[in-house]
Amino acid sequence: MTYFDHNATTPTDDRVLEAMLPFLKSFYANPSSLYRHGRIARSAVDAAREQIAALVDAQASQVIFTSGGTESNNLALATLPSQGRLAISAIEHPSVTEPALRLERLGARLNIINVDANGLITQDAIDKIIKEKPELVSIILANNETGVIQNLAPYAGKLRANGIRVHTDAVQALGKIPVSFNQLGVHLMSLSSHKIYGPKGCGALVFEKGVEIKPFLLGGGQEQELRAGTENVAAIVGFGKAAELAKAGLAEYSAKLLALRELLEEGLTTIPGLTIFARQANRLPNTVQFGIPEIDGEMLLMKLDQKGIAVSSGSACASGGSIPSPVLIAMGVEAGFAKSAIRISLGLANTPAEILEFIDLLKALVCQA
Ligand SMILES: Cc1ncc(COP(=O)(O)O)c(C=O)c1O
Known part of the structure; x- marks a missing residue:
């Protein structure tokens, strides 16, 4: 074929698979377990967190692992205060548009940021949206269909200066163009492993400290109590390796x-x-x-x-x-x-x-x- x-999706890189296998075969212990094999699994998760943070120029403590880009986008949108105002671009992935529409059904107000004939958000569209005073704006960094890359950093700067929280879906941009959480100046950023030659069912939400994330999953307190559930260690290790390879290459x-x-x-x-x-x-x-x-x-x-x-x-x-x-x-x-x-x-x-x-x-x- x-x-x-x-x-x-991308094929899993052989080096990624090789990095994952020990965590399926030998070091299968739960990273929350206190004995040696548990501690090995915990260190592997922490190392992967560092690798992902390094790829996107953030701190490891700002990265929480999720089941993929879809969950990260859903979590990011859930930071909207109840009955708040949300604005999303007209060209978001369904994993942003669908939760946005649900929030609207639950009483939030929703504005759509239009794009021009080239799929680009304009400064005028940003100025217009600022007047609507949304609490949260979500703008995709690179579109999955057209590949169009938004000029996000200046827009995020202006939105931030107006007290508006900014989320970006960087799932398609990751590994294809430089992505810096700090330089973009966003508050929240969604990533996915399987678009960068890592395994499916694994992703991350990068967040600025101080942004209140409302966890969907409560339980054992994993991921800074923001995403409970035993970590998918092998997949996380694979995502970390894929991030390391993406950064180097x-x-x-x-x-x-x-x-x-x-x-x-x-x-x-x-x-x-x-x-x-x-x-x-x-x-x-x-x-x-x-x-x-x-x-x-x-x-x-x-x-x-x-x-x-x-x-x-x-x-x-x-x-x-x-x-x-x-x-x-x-x-x-x-x-x-x-x-x-x-x-x-x-x-x-x-x-x-x-x-x-x-x-x-x-x-x-x-x-x-
Ligand atoms: C732009 C964009 N966001 C989010 C997603 C969802 O990511 P995942 O498949 O990891 O849930 C995709 C996947 O197609 C995507 O292209």
Whole structure:
């Protein structure tokens, strides 16, 4: 299979798996246990916390482990005071939009921050939202579909100066571009392991000291009493290793991915009518989302699957058909055209040969259609 869907998930790096195995086979003790093997498991969790903190330029004590990006986003949004006002961007992942909508049903007020045609939040949109006086604002750092990277630091600075708490979903940015919790100036940041060649079901919430987190899970007092439950030690160790590898390889990885993306875009632009969404914006080095008039994205996905190529379409399945991507709709893309969207998200094992083959195949499929 040619795997072009790394924003959905990544393969687990062999070095990550190797780091995890001892904690499944030998050092399986509970990190809360006081005897030696328990202390070994505890040290491994602490070391992983340091590795993740180092990748995002934060203190280890600011990192709590969760079950993934979804839980981290849910926890971050739950810091909203009851009946408070929340603002989220129009291009958030469902793990932000769904809890936001639930908070609204429970009495919170919800504002949406619009984006321009390139998927970017503007200074005007930030100024407008400040006037609404929200307690919490959530802005995705890099979008999972288009790859668009927000110019977050100055916006976070302004929001903070107005007494507004800022959360960012940095799940897709992590490991692809430099992510500094301190430089971004946010209060809360969500991370996920399986997007950076770590195991699934593990993530972290990074938080500024003083922000009151309301735990969902109460019990044994783990994770500073903010997230109870016996730690998933092997997965946490794997996440830590993946973070260490991402930090060491970041410059090399992003240069490699960008070169592949440029080759892909060069080929894509030879297809008549093809549009690369948000092409003018600063995007993740591995992500390209495009549409081709009169071509259904899901049909194309299936045809590519038959040829052994895994990509993602921009639409979500719904009873009675597919619904176009809310991200593209927010960017002003016409609904019919949004349904043609295909996302390619490249990874470290992809090669130029795979990209050239893909372009040839795509041209042939588009001609047949
Ligand atoms: C931007 C973004 N946020 C959050 C998530 C959820 O992360 P997880 O799969 O670890 O729950 C994803 C996963 O697709 C994502 O792309």
